[in-house]
Amino acid sequence: MKEQRRNERVASRLRCWCEAEGVTFFARVANLGEGGVFLRTLTPLPPGARTRLRFLLMGERELALEATVVWARNDASAGPPGMGLAFDALDAEGQARVRTLFDREHSSASGRATALVVGPAGV
Numbered sequence: 001m002k003e004q005r006r007n008e009r010v011a012s013r014l015r016c017w018c019e020a021e022g023v024t025f026f027a028r029v030a031n032l033g034e035g036g037v038f039l040r041t042l043t044p045l046p047p048g049a050r051t052r053l054r055f056l057l058m059g060e061r062e063l064a065l066e067a068t069v070v071w072a073r074n075d076a077s078a079g080p081p082g083m084g085l086a087f088d089a090l091d092a093e094g095q096a097r098v099r100t101l102f103d104r105e106h107s108s109a110s111g112r113a114t115a116l117v118v119g120p121a122g123v
Contacts, residue, residue: 009031045083
């Protein structure tokens with residue numbers, strides 16, 4: 001697969017809720033960029049699937065982002081199973097919050113998560 005990213009990526013240990021197609025699951029963010037994320041999951045959604053990603057950052061209100069699955073990998077022989085998602089049309093505030101999250105992960109020498117776990121909406 002040819003590299004098509006426009007933004008730098010940073011390794012991450014964050015976790016987020018992914019809501020799509022009548023399912024909600026908790027996934028590990030393997031890497032994060034200003035344009036999207038790679039979520040590690042054994043059950044990736046198909047390319048083209050629309051999702052809502054939800055993060056709760058310490059000391060901040062929830063960060064909810066719309067994203068579209070760009071590619072999915074089920075076969076672990078080619079790398080960890082999961083899916084690459086591109087963020088959909090972020091407004092100025094969304095862009096700023098993603099940039100802040102990216103900067104935090106980038107500067108985190110220990111690689112520790114900077115997010116708290118939250119349950120699905122209404123739980």
